[in-house]
Amino acid sequence: MSRIDAAHALVRFGLGPRTGEIDALAAYPTGWLIENIARGADRSSSVGHQDRLVAFLEAREAGTAQTSFREQVRRQVRADVHQRIDTAIRTETPFAERLVHFWANHFTVAVNRPQVTSLAKPFEDEAVRPHVTGRFADMLSAVVHHPAMLLYLDNVISFGPNSPAGRRTGRGLNENLARELLELHTLGVDGGYTQDDVIALAQILTGWSVSRLRDPDPGTFRYHDLAHEPGDKVLLGQTFSQGGQAEGEAALALLASHPSTARHIATKLARHFIADDPPTSAIDTLSQAFLDTDGDLAAVYRALIDLPEAWQPHLTKVRTPNDLLIAALRAFDVREADERTAATLRLLGQVPWTAPSPAGWPDDAAGWLGPEALMRRIDWSVAVAGLAERAMDPRRLLETAVGPLVSATTQFHVDGAPSALEGIALVLSSPEFQRR
Amino acid sequence: MVDLTRRHLLAGAACGLAVGALPTRLVLANAPTEKRLVLVILRGGMDGLSTVVPYADPDYRSLREDLALAPPGREDGVLDLDGFFGLHPALITLHDWYRRGDALALHAVASPYRERSHFDGQDLLEAGDSRLGSSPDGWLNRALSVIGGEQRLGLAVGQSVPLVLRGETPVMSWAPSALPSADLSLLDRLADVYAGDPLFRDALAEGRRANMLAGTAMGDTEPAGGRQEAYLQLADTAAGMLTAEDGPRIAVLDAPGWDTHIAQGTVNGALSRALGGLDAVLARLKAGLTPVWPETAIIIVTEFGRTVRPNGSGGTDHGTATAAFLAGGAVAGGRVVADWPGLGTNRLYEDRDLAPTADIRALFKGVLASHYGLPTRDLERFVFPDSAGVRALDALV
Numbered sequence: 167m168s169r170i171d172a173a174h175a176l177v178r179f180g181l182g183p184r185t186g187e188i189d190a191l192a193a194y195p196t197g198w199l200i201e202n203i204a205r206g207a208d209r210s211s212s213v214g215h216q217d218r219l220v221a222f223l224e225a226r227e228a229g230t231a232q233t234s235f236r237e238q239v240r241r242q243v244r245a246d247v248h249q250r251i252d253t254a255i256r257t258e259t260p261f262a263e264r265l266v267h268f269w270a271n272h273f274t275v276a277v278n279r280p281q282v283t284s285l286a287k288p289f290e291d292e293a294v295r296p297h298v299t300g301r302f303a304d305m306l307s308a309v310v311h312h313p314a315m316l317l318y319l320d321n322v323i324s325f326g327p328n329s330p331a332g333r334r335t336g337r338g339l340n341e342n343l344a345r346e347l348l349e350l351h352t353l354g355v356d357g358g359y360t361q362d363d364v365i366a367l368a369q370i371l372t373g374w375s376v377s378r379l380r381d382p383d384p385g386t387f388r389y390h391d392l393a394h395e396p397g398d399k400v401l402l403g404q405t406f407s408q409g410g411q412a413e414g415e416a417a418l419a420l421l422a423s424h425p426s427t428a429r430h431i432a433t434k435l436a437r438h439f440i441a442d443d444p445p446t447s448a449i450d451t452l453s454q455a456f457l458d459t460d461g462d463l464a465a466v467y468r469a470l471i472d473l474p475e476a477w478q479p480h481l482t483k484v485r486t487p488n489d490l491l492i493a494a495l496r497a498f499d500v501r502e503a504d505e506r507t508a509a510t511l512r513l514l515g516q517v518p519w520t521a522p523s524p525a526g527w528p529d530d531a532a533g534w535l536g537p538e539a540l541m542r543r544i545d546w547s548v549a550v551a552g553l554a555e556r557a558m559d560p561r562r563l564l565e566t567a568v569g570p571l572v573s574a575t576t577q578f579h580v581d582g583a584p585s586a587l588e589g590i591a592l593v594l595s596s597p598e599f600q601r602r
Numbered sequence: 603m604v605d606l607t608r609r610h611l612l613a614g615a616a617c618g619l620a621v622g623a624l625p626t627r628l629v630l631a632n633a634p635t636e637k638r639l640v641l642v643i644l645r646g647g648m649d650g651l652s653t654v655v656p657y658a659d660p661d662y663r664s665l666r667e668d669l670a671l672a673p674p675g676r677e678d679g680v681l682d683l684d685g686f687f688g689l690h691p692a693l694i695t696l697h698d699w700y701r702r703g704d705a706l707a708l709h710a711v712a713s714p715y716r717e718r719s720h721f722d723g724q725d726l727l728e729a730g731d732s733r734l735g736s737s738p739d740g741w742l743n744r745a746l747s748v749i750g751g752e753q754r755l756g757l758a759v760g761q762s763v764p765l766v767l768r769g770e771t772p773v774m775s776w777a778p779s780a781l782p783s784a785d786l787s788l789l790d791r792l793a794d795v796y797a798g799d800p801l802f803r804d805a806l807a808e809g810r811r812a813n814m815l816a817g818t819a820m821g822d823t824e825p826a827g828g829r830q831e832a833y834l835q836l837a838d839t840a841a842g843m844l845t846a847e848d849g850p851r852i853a854v855l856d857a858p859g860w861d862t863h864i865a866q867g868t869v870n871g872a873l874s875r876a877l878g879g880l881d882a883v884l885a886r887l888k889a890g891l892t893p894v895w896p897e898t899a900i901i902i903v904t905e906f907g908r909t910v911r912p913n914g915s916g917g918t919d920h921g922t923a924t925a926a927f928l929a930g931g932a933v934a935g936g937r938v939v940a941d942w943p944g945l946g947t948n949r950l951y952e953d954r955d956l957a958p959t960a961d962i963r964a965l966f967k968g969v970l971a972s973h974y975g976l977p978t979r980d981l982e983r984f985v986f987p988d989s990a991g992v993r994a995l996d997a998l999v
Contacts, residue, residue, distance in 0.1 A: 320863055323915040338914030342863050345718065345920070355719050361952065364718075484801070522858065525721050528762075531801055536762040536775040537808035544792065544806075573798060579791050588788055595792055597799040 171195040173569040174480050177602040178439065179471075180260035182493030188569040199471050202261035203464050206299040208253055212246065215288035215313055219376070219385035222281055227379060239284050243277065244508065246287035247518050251503040255495045265298040265467070266290065267488065268438055273309045273351060274526035275318045277519045282318045286519035289314035302431065302461035303422035306351065310343075310418055311387045313376040319343035319524065326372040326395025339395075344368035346524045352421040354430030363402055369395040370406055370413045428456035434529070435466065440475050441482040442530040448475045480571055481601040484531040487514030489602060490543070494594060497567035498554060506553075514542055535600075547594035551587045560589025568598040635749060637932070637973050638844050638898040639852045640887060641742060641766065644880070645724060646860035648904035650924030651956060652873055653693070654707045654938070658686040661945035669912050671868050678869040683707065687938050691869055692877040695885040696929065700936060705929035706998075708965060709940035712906060712958035718920035720861070723905030728766035730963060730986045737987065739769030741963075742852065744985045745970050746771040748977075754811070757850035759840045767854050772804065774850055776812040776843065777836070815843050815850075830879055833857075837883045841890020857883070860904060863917040872917075884929070895931035899973050899998075902927040903962060909954050910945060921955035926965060928998060932973060939995065961992040968995035 172191035176183040179199055191198050225235040257263045270290045277283040293312040297305035309315050316322050324340035325332040332338060344367035348359045373394035377384050389411040398407045404420060406413045421427060432452035436444035455469035470476055485493065491510050495503070511517045521527050528534060564572060564580050576596045583589030593599055656662050657673045657680055671690065672679040680688025681697040687707065689697045699705035715726040715734070726734050730741025746756050747770060756773030758764060767773050789810060796802040836855065843849045859876040866873045884900070891898050907924025923943075929935065941959040943949050951957040963986050970976040970985065971994045982990045 320915060323864070325914050327914070332914070340863060340913050340915050340917075341919045349719050355717075355722050361718065523720065523861075532768065533762055535801060535805055536758065536760075537805045537812060538760070538775045538777045539762060540802065540805040541809035541813060544789070548788065573795075575798065576795050579795055583791075584787075588791075591788055592791060592795065596795055597802050600802070 168192060168570075170480075170570045171477065173571050174477060175199055176260075177481075177493070177571070178476070178483070179264065181254055181257075181264055181489070182260075182496045182602075183566060183569065184496045185499055185566050188566075196471060199261055200468065202259045203299050203467050205259050205262065207259065207262040207266045207295050208257050210249075210253060210291040210295060212249060212287050212291045213242075215285050215292060216383075216385045218242070218284040218288060219281070219313055220379070222284065223379050223385060242284050243286070243519075246284075247508050247511070248503040250287065250290075250518055251492065251495070251507055252501075254492045255500060255503070260496075262299060265463075266295050268435075269294045269298050269305065271521070271526040271529075272434065273305075273315070274521045274524050275314045275519065276521045276524075279318070282314055285314035285317070290519075297463075299464045299467070300462075302427075302456070302463055303419060305463075306422045307415070307418055309351070310347070310371075310374070310414070313385065313387060316343070316374055316376055316387070319346055321371055322375045324368060324372055325393045326369060328397070329372060329393050329395055331390065331393040332372075332395070339365065339368045339372070341365065341368045344371060347421065350525055352430065353424060353426040354433070357424070357426030357430060359402060362400075366399040366401040366406075367417060369399050370401060370417045373411065374414055422461055425453075425457060428453045428461070432456060432466070435470060437529050438483075439470055440473070442532075445475055448473050481598060483602050484535050485600055485602050486527060486529075486534055487511055487516035488518065490514065490600065493567065493599070493602075494550060497563060498558060510546060514546060515539070543600065544591070544595045547591040548587075550594060551590035554590055555586040558586070558590060560586055560593055563590060564593045567593065568596070571598050572596075573598065635751075635755070635851055635974060636894070636897055637851065638891065638894050638930075639969065639973060640840070640844070640898070640900045640930075641852070641854045642880070642883075642900065642902045643724070643727075643764065643766070643854065643856050644860050644876075644902065644904035645720070645856055645858050646862075646904070647720060647723070647906050647908055647920055648860040648876075648924060649862060649866065649873055649908040649918055650709060650904075650926075651907070651910065652866070652868070653690050653877065654683070654709050654925035655680045655688045655690065656686060656709070656942065656945070657688050659942075659945050661947075665910050665945055667912055668916065669866060669868060669918070684938050686942075687940070690874070690877050692874050693881050695881045695888075696927065699884075699888075699929050703936040704931055704933055705927060706933060706935040707938045707940075708926045708928070708960065708962075709938060710923045710943050710956055710959040711926050711962045711965065712923040712960075713962050715906065716922065718906065718922075720905060720920070725765060727903065727905050727962065728764060730766075730966065730989075732988050740764070740766035741966060741985050742766045742854065743769030743771050743773065745974070745976065746773070746852065748980050748985060749974055753848060754808070755851045757812075757840065757843060757853040759836050759853055759855050764854055764856065772808065774808050774812045774815075776815075776839065812843075815846055830882070833879065834882060834886045837886040838890050841887050844891060845894055855883070862908070863913065863919065864915045866912075866917045897932055898930040899932045899969055900927075900929040901965065901969060902929070903965075907956055910950055910956060911954065922951045923956040923958035926962060928965060928969065933998060961989075963989055963992045964995045965998070967992065968998040970994075972996070972998050 169188055169192045172195045173188045175195040254263050275286050275289050277286050289312050293308040319342045320340045321343040325337040327338040341364050345364045349355045353359055373390045375388055375390050377386050377388035398405050401417055432449045435452055436448045440448055451469055452466055455466045459465040560580050576598055580589050580592050583592055655671050663670045674680055674682035674688050682688045696705055713727045714732045715723045722734055728740045729737040731737045754772055754774050756767050758767050758775035760777050763775050796806055840853045844853055857880055862872045865871050903926045906922055908918035908921040913919050943957040943959050967981045
């Protein structure tokens with residue numbers, strides 16, 4: 167083990183080194199990652215979804231003060247973004263925190279609708295965060311029971327056409343959640359399902375909804391049997407005839423343990439932690455670990471750490487804007503996000519919980535490093551350097567954030583930079599800092 | 603100016619590499635083309651049946667239920683095209699072009715994709731293949747390599763380069779920035795720092811060139827006034843760059859907002875808003891492209907259509923065939939090109955979607971053949987591999 171391995175572990179698996187961390191981890195980079203998995207992600211103290219959703223439902227019912235309620239929601243979401251960044255820059259288990267971001271992106275909920283706007287962070291903290299080092303089946307179940315997902319992908323307005331509620335209102339199925347569950351969350355687009363499976367899963371999930379103000383315990387998951395499509399459904403060749411909410415629970419269990427799901431998850435993890443186009447052998451290993459342990463994610467991550475491909479070559483991945491910002495704040499030992507940090511994410515095009523589609527943010531260089539995007543990253547580096555030039559020596563920043571991964575050319579230009587401002591901008595713009 | 607020369611040298615070197623990797627027979631004469639092409643990709647699956655409305659189809663009204671639009675001449679009625687089809691009333695500009703012979707509509711078209719994933723659907727539309735995953739790059743990039751020349755002809759308007767423009771041939775991308783710009787000496791140092799990293803090296807070279815062109819095209823003004831206004835300014839700048847003397851000739855614009863699962867509406871609602879936005883962008887494009895309008899073709903396509911019947915929430919779900927447009931001064935328009943399959947229950951694809959009767963690649967091939975003179979042989983084997991069975995639509999331009 168070495169400083170190189172330590173630096174690599176901190177940038178590839180973690181969220182970027184803070185002052186002195188590369189040296190501190192040089193003796194046990196692998197052990198540190200294993201320890202991250204054992205400790206799991208930090209708990210979050212954010213407000214639960216129920217208060218937020220009830221507030222929304224009440225504001226809608228009152229029909230008044232729409233503008234001020236929206237302004238209140240905007241303030242909440244801004245505070246949520248700050249809190250998310252603060253957790254990432256302060257955490258002592260950055261590998262586990264990276265996994266929270268990875269899985270929140272896998273199960274994307276985006277704030278493009280008023281009901282969902284204020285629920286994205288509670289969703290991440292309640293449905294994703296507690297499960298990132300647990301079993302995939304548990305995370306999937308928590309996600310699909312969460313009001314944010316049921317609202318975001320329209321399941322709350324999907325009715326069994328032959329259910330009592332469907333017959334009375336004339337409303338019918340909405341395939342949105344069922345399709346994305348199969349395509350994005352579990353089997354993957356080539357996972358071997360058909361349009362009939364999408365319809366069957368949509369029928370199975372009819373009635374999975376959210377309680378209204380008049381219901382007991384408003385603003386939480388509620389199964390409405392009156393909206394549930396009666397009759398047998400055939401999903402992936404298996405007949406579901408138990409009726410009621412149990413059908414959905416059984417279907418999720420089937421999807422969570424399916425070999426196509428194992429492969430899909432393995433592929434996404436390998437893309438995130440190895441390379442945009444990861445080697446098939448690595449995907450095979452991770453997929454097998456998933457199947458052997460019935461989706462124990464901790465075991466899958468340990469298999470990942472054991473892969474030589476996860477350690478060589480270095481710096482294969484381009485950092486996303488979130489990664490970039492968090493790595494910079496950690497390198498500067500900033501402890502608290504402010505307005506400027508959120509502005510950075512707006513300018514670089516990745517405000518949390520605003521992914522363009524349910525597929526989430528891209529996880530490859532092509533999605534993040536077009537010519538225009540790079541110019542913005544450089545402009546951002548200059549802006550940050552302008553704020554930091556009196557407080558930070560560029561050579562110290564390079565040592566902290568990049569350490570032994572630096573190239574001779576970058577070292578040469580940073581050492582010879584005509585000003586601290588230009589030196590810091592060079593460090594932040596360098597491929598060694600822009601990559602992980 | 604020194605910098606501009608240096609950038610030209612770099613761009614030329616990169617071009618030489620890409621062209622060298624291709625069969626020499628594909629490289630046409632070196633003269634840069636004056637023909638303009640704008641590809642507008644409507645991401646999310648545009649509902650063809652509410653955009654180019656088959657109002658005279660006997661099954662249209664009963665199948666579409668609440669989403670059916672009124673016939674021409676009625677309140678909120680469609681804008682008539684040919685006595686059978688009508689345009690959604692939000693498409694005022696496009697209808698005006700149609701009447702002047704500057705636009706044509708296609709219907710019941712689809713890419714070879716027959717599943718219903720947005721992401722795969724867009725990938726196949728942009729790759730130009732018969733099957734998913736066989737091409738890592740886009741058909742417009744391959745077309746650019748056949749057109750050849752030293753100048754970078756392709757322009758992606760937006761922060762990332764869409765698949766249709768990705769590939770061996772270098773292209774430009776541009777989007778406005780609200781940050782102060784880095785100064786030249788830093789950029790020169792970075793060019794050296796990036797020398798060993800081709801991804802960063804090439805992106806920087808292109809980014810600098812695009813910034814210079816955009817600086818002259820839009821006079822460094824900042825977008826103001828919300829998303830639609832920002833979007834219109836993107837159209838202005840794209841048009842400005844396309845008309846610049848040494849600027850790009852082929853631009854790709856993305857337009858999101860078409861995935862109308864809920865409250866799609868007729869003359870109000872999600873689809874009407876998206877169509878109104880598109881119509882405004884088209885009007886601004888034409889205003890900016892006025893000097894080159896007779897040389898201009900605009901292709902407007904989406905990854906797939908939507909279900910014929912409304913879903914349970916006043917919207918439509920992912921479907922198959924849909925409508926597309928070809929517009930611009932170079933187009934022989936004023937007609938609807940469609941082998942209409944009908945909407946009768948036994949005529950629908952999988953009993954839910956408009957059945958495809960034409961391959962959208964026929965449109966792409968037709969434009970590349972008639973607008974840019976690309977040889978059939980290259981179109982069938984290289985730009986759209988294994989597409990000999992898909993005949994280019996002729997006399998489009």
